[in-house]
Amino acid sequence: MNKTDLQNRVLAFIGGAADDFNALALEIFAFQREHNLPYRNYCGKRGIERWQDIPAVPTSAFKHLPITCFPAAEAVAEFHTSGTTAAQTGKHYFKTLALYDAACVPNFRAHLFPDGATLPLLSLVPDNPHSSLTYMIRRLGARFVDRLEPVTEPVCVLGTAFHFLNLFDAGFRLKLPAGSRVMETGGFKGRSREISQRELHRLIAERLGVTMIINEYGMTELSTQFYDHQPGMDCKDVPPWARVLIINPKTGQEAQPGEPGLIRVFDLANLWSAMVVQTEDLGVAEGDGFRILGRAVGAESRGCSLAAEVLQQA
Amino acid sequence: MSATVEQVREAIIRMRAARDHVLAHRSTPTVIAALAETARRWLAVDSPWRARASEQAAESLGFSPAMVNEIVDLIFGQWTPEALGELLDKELGDRRVLDEFQPLGRLASRAIGPRLITHILAGNVPAPGLVSILSGLLLRSANLVKPAARDPVFPRLFLESLTEVDAELAACVAVLDWPRTETAVTQAALAEAEAVLVCGDDRTIAALRAMAPATAVFMGYGHKISFAVIGREAMTEENLPALARAAAFDVSVYDQQGCLSPHVIYVEERGALSPRKFAGALATAMAEYQQRVPRGRLSVEEAATLTTLRAGYQFRAESDRRLSVWAGPQPNDWLVVYEDDPSFSPSCLNRMVYVKPTDGFSRVLDNVRRYVPLISTVGVAPFDERARALARELAEMGVTRVCPLGEMQQPPLTWHHDGRPNLAALVRWTDVG
CATH class of the missing domain: 3.40.50 (Rossmann fold)
Structure with a gap:
């Protein structure tokens, strides 16, 4: 399937057309692995059969590497995460804003x-x-x-x-x-x-x-x-074109129902960047949706650590 | 059990009476002997104290039983009669000044410890709290100890073990706990203190400083961080395994929760081996240490922080040659990140350390300069003439301790904790003549 067809299929799915989430997700995975070099380097050649097994891109990667499936110079828009220095700013490039x-x-x-x-x-x-x-x-x-x-x-x-x-x-x-x-x-x-x-x-x-x-x-x-x-x-709520998994940080596997873990988002609308994003937020699955518990990274530590912001202020 | 204002006041009255008795009837050598004997009982391989600490502290502090065992050796191994005597001699000039007037120059002088020291302890590592109580006992003060919520075990077990050895001396200590929100109890604990020793974050220290009596000696020990530097002379094939073991020990002990735990290890380039090679050897040594002394359990937040960091670096390392990552088999095992970026990066703790190449010590100094007020210890290898030159520069910048790599976690009792005297700051002198 060519890129335009894939984009049209995702647009139709978001618009309410019937489709198979798993099949579509695997198509997008194949597309992203082919067109995003850092993602390809990370995934290797492993075979994937279920959307749940598609490797996630950590949000921190957006700060350091171009997470795009097209030349970033062709982006019609780029959104930046908040951050005080360039090294802390994540960039999300958009080939189109239609999705x-x-x-x-x-x-x-x-x-x-x-x-x-x-x-x-x-x-x-x-x-x-x-x-x-x-x-x-x-x-x-x-x-x-x-x-x-x-x-x-x-x-x-x-x-x-x-x-x-x-x-x-x-x-x-x-x-x-x-x-x-x-x-x-x-x-x-x-x-x-x-x-x-x-x-x-x-x-x-x-x-x-x-x-x-x-x-x-x-x-x-x-x-x-x-x-x-x-x-x-x-x-x-999780809309039909997305999925959310809660990942137990101690095992790297999906958390048991009711168990807190890191929120991993599968977003088909992220066709041109990274469909699977590993967030730094903690959540818990609830029914068909999920509940947010807060940010994991930067949470108060029990040790003699200095919070990152203290170090940045020093 | 939360202590009440009345219980705190009663304990103070009781301890002061015990203290007055000990001051009048005991000599420094017998106090040293009792403390050293208590330590000896902890150190015995089949020590019931060691066993109970392993069982109970593992639960409350979250360390593995093997780690608690290691901690017992690190703390009580230092409490020998010689080291305790040396500490008094070094801080007070002569240990006998605690017993009678001693000629010091034209005067004769005697030092008396505070009638009451209130100790507010932190819960990340047990060592500073126990040394704090030890100091109070050497000075024959009464010691009101508020343990940290996360470490109710070590102070209580120590008191129990001291009671077994020397009930008279142990009567000068009371371990009482109450929630920090009970300010009336905290006030009662501080009101009559002649000295207040606090380990904790800056906010806790500031709050307690404001509450302590204006006339009391106040010593606050805030959170600190540490790092290590390896000179190119140490980077030889022959040295590498021992060097890596020394670094792995400093990183892993106390699961990196302490002020003396290194966050970054700078390795000088142009040695026989590359800094990246050191990072690989360190990973091997971290894995070996993990086998012998497993890391303790993590909260969900800590595990999430570690996995997040690990996944982020692993993702980037596949596309960025300036980065390499070594990690244990589980998603939140130990983690070594080699990063060719000289900036100082704080670790998320729990056995996560950065290895960074540097083209010289002066470059390291440039990168850590702005963090100096927060730095406790710099571990250096080899500990040679160049290390001493580096120490001179670090001293001028304001760093308070430079030591050989592998010994970062074991400051001798005679060290200046955070750059200040420990006992000398507490005593009151009386001069005659």
Whole structure:
């Protein structure tokens, strides 16, 4: 199958056409192994028969190697991870944004507007040319705002946990009209204050009068996002064109049900980069979805270690 | 069992009475003898203390029983009568100043230890806490000890073993625990202390410093990191196995949880063997040590950190010739990463170490300069004239200990912990004349 056919097949699958996930994943694996040299070097020639066995690309690889199946110079967009120095910035190159758009917009609508409503979208996240999050926000048609103003009709507010907390720490309070909603996404990395998601949702409900709050889990290295199944449930849905495995870090194998482990994402929309991404986040499988427990790397250690950020500040 | 304010106050009253008795009726040689005898009982191969520590501390500290065995040797092996006497002589000029006035120049002087020392211990490795209690006992002080949540075992077992040898001296120690959130109890523990010794992170130290009485001597030992340097003269075929074993020992002991554990080993280029060759030999030695003394259990977070790092380097190493990775058979076994990048990289601990080539010692100094306030120990091989020249430069930068590779984890009792005197800072002198 040629590249265009493969892309069309993935687009159709994301659009709802029937297909065989395993077969498609194996096709993409073969394609990526052929066209991405670092991935080929890593995978070797091993034979793979199940999508579960396809080797994952660690997110750190995006910081050091070109993880693309096309010449990076031909990219129509590149998204960067947050990081203070070049060595810490991961880059995700896009040959096309068609797959990203297809994976992003309907999935967002299905979770924020299950009732089919169309509300104005307001983003507390500032625009940033290399952020995948702000690209998504632009693509959704949101307006970037510095602050929330009183409105008469319901709105949908998008922001990172950090942005909401910043607002509330300054004493902000505004009752949004009934039917308003909030999408919040992770974003405490390197910030001075962290609170639990439950506490954040309680604050959002109290300060903005919004009860429909949905958390989004996304990352620069992926093209697909994951949303809470429904408000108040922190279990994430996995759309049909993606899979999530929880990997027990002590065995490297899939964790037992209920056992925490590292979140590994299989995202067919990442056709031109890496379909299988090994995240640095801990999670636990729950029903057909998964729950996020937090970041594993950089978690407090029991030893006489100095947190990486202390060393960076030194 | 969480101690209450009343229990802390009662323990202080009881210990002070015991301390006054010991001060009046005991001499330094008998105190040294009791401490050395206690250590001897721990060191016996069939020691019940060793056995109980292996069983209980393995559980709480997360070390393997074999590691606890190794730790017992490392700690108590140092507590010989000679070493204890030498420590007092070195710190106080003459051990007899603790017993009577001694002529020191034109004056006669006597040193008295604090009536009460409050020790707040850390839970990563047991050695500093035990040495802290040892110091208090040598000075015949009363010692209120708050063990770390993760190491309730070593301080209690040590006290029990001391009681068996010398109940009178042991009565000067009380091990009491309470959650750090119980500030009223902490206040009661600190209120009457003449000295406060704290091991922990900077935040803990700052909080306790603020709570300690203004007149008390306060010694805070924060988290530190260490590294090693191997000169090109050491990089010969003949030396390599012993060199690798020495480095593997320094990295692996305490599962790299201590301040003295190296994170990076810089190896000088242009020796008979290449730095990469050393990394391979180190991996072999790490595997051998793992066979003999297995690494302890990991939390999910620690295991995830280690696997993440390992997978990241393994992925990159397949496409980047500046990198090589050696790892044990399990996903979170020991890990040696050879990286041709001279910057100082902190390890994620649990037996993960970087080997980095360098074109000279001065380049190493450039790369570690900004971390100096955080550095404890620099292990060096060979420990020759060039090593001493390096030590002079490290000393001027502010590094507090330079030692032979393979001995990073065993500072003699006479070392200056974090660059400061241990006993001398605690005593009060009375001069006559």
